[in-house]
Amino acid sequence: MPRKKYEEAIETGKRIRLARIENDYSMEQLGERLTPPASKGAVSNWENGYNLPNDDRVTQLCDVLDISRNFLLNGEYMARDIHIMPPKERRKFFASIDERINKTTDNYIKELKLLIYSLDIEEMSLAEINFLIQSFYFMYNSTKTDKSEALISLIATLRQLNEMYNQYIDEELTNDQKIKNLKWYKEDLEKEIPIWLNEMYEHFISRLN
Numbered sequence: 001m002p003r004k005k006y007e008e009a010i011e012t013g014k015r016i017r018l019a020r021i022e023n024d025y026s027m028e029q030l031g032e033r034l035t036p037p038a039s040k041g042a043v044s045n046w047e048n049g050y051n052l053p054n055d056d057r058v059t060q061l062c063d064v065l066d067i068s069r070n071f072l073l074n075g076e077y078m079a080r081d082i083h084i085m086p087p088k089e090r091r092k093f094f095a096s097i098d099e100r101i102n103k104t105t106d107n108y109i110k111e112l113k114l115l116i117y118s119l120d121i122e123e124m125s126l127a128e129i130n131f132l133i134q135s136f137y138f139m140y141n142s143t144k145t146d147k148s149e150a151l152i153s154l155i156a157t158l159r160q161l162n163e164m165y166n167q168y169i170d171e172e173l174t175n176d177q178k179i180k181n182l183k184w185y186k187e188d189l190e191k192e193i194p195i196w197l198n199e200m201y202e203h204f205i206s207r208l209n
Helices: 007-022 027-032 040-047 055-065 069-074 079-084 087-102 107-118 126-140 147-169 175-208
Strands: none
Touching: 007 040, 007 055, 007 069, 007 079, 027 040, 055 069, 069 079
């Protein structure tokens, strides 16, 4: 009797396989990067739709494969998933950002756009870019917030990040110095920026209530 596959698991499995191949991992290599390690058979079962990974495995898979939970479970692309988006979807994603930003002539917004695009998106934790943009529009479109103060804070933060990245790519630096600068750059993106954005979001939410 053939083993039963589940529709939800089949679609999730396709996305696991896509992300695994994009990261150039074999099934064994992907399994070894999980804690505790998963067997090749377990990874194969996920990819072929025989069962779904549990919640802890889903979290680990997202971290190892650098994909969002939304994409893994629902097939909905987030900013973090840019690296595995088909070219058409990627163009649509950036076009939507451009369209929203270009609707205004505010100088702060123009500078924000330049600063956002001057960061190396491939080196960022991409979910931060999306949340940054969403937070910015939330503030800008709210009549009860101090737009200029919020925008200046955002610009200052992006300037700092951009300076870090410029230091990372400086051709005069040794490889060791570049690695150290890249480590600082990523640590700020992955730790400080999400915390700062979250605090900012909570601050403006409280002012609207």
